[in-house]
Amino acid sequence: MSVNALRKAIEKTAAGLDHVQVRIPVEWLAVQDSLAALETKGRQRVAMSTVIEIARKCNLGAHEGIPLEDEAQALLRKFHDLGLVSW
Numbered sequence: 001m002s003v004n005a006l007r008k009a010i011e012k013t014a015a016g017l018d019h020v021q022v023r024i025p026v027e028w029l030a031v032q033d034s035l036a037a038l039e040t041k042g043r044q045r046v047a048m049s050t051v052i053e054i055a056r057k058c059n060l061g062a063h064e065g066i067p068l069e070d071e072a073q074a075l076l077r078k079f080h081d082l083g084l085v086s087w
Helices: 003-015 026-040 048-057 068-081
Strands: none
Touching: 026 048, 026 068, 048 068
């Protein structure tokens, strides 16, 4: 199998995965960036209260009537499914 054939096979498979097509709110990406920055500083674990504070600073829970804590938990579940965090 050539590299191009392998690349096309991977792209086709990836395109069929549910989580590849999911849109992630920009605020969620800001939270992920903040969590990644903590990790680069050596923080392997973060308390939920810290996650909620970061989420608040990134404007989560400010719209659609979703409580901040609920949105932060949904974010963590989605990022866990994507392999970005362990929760």
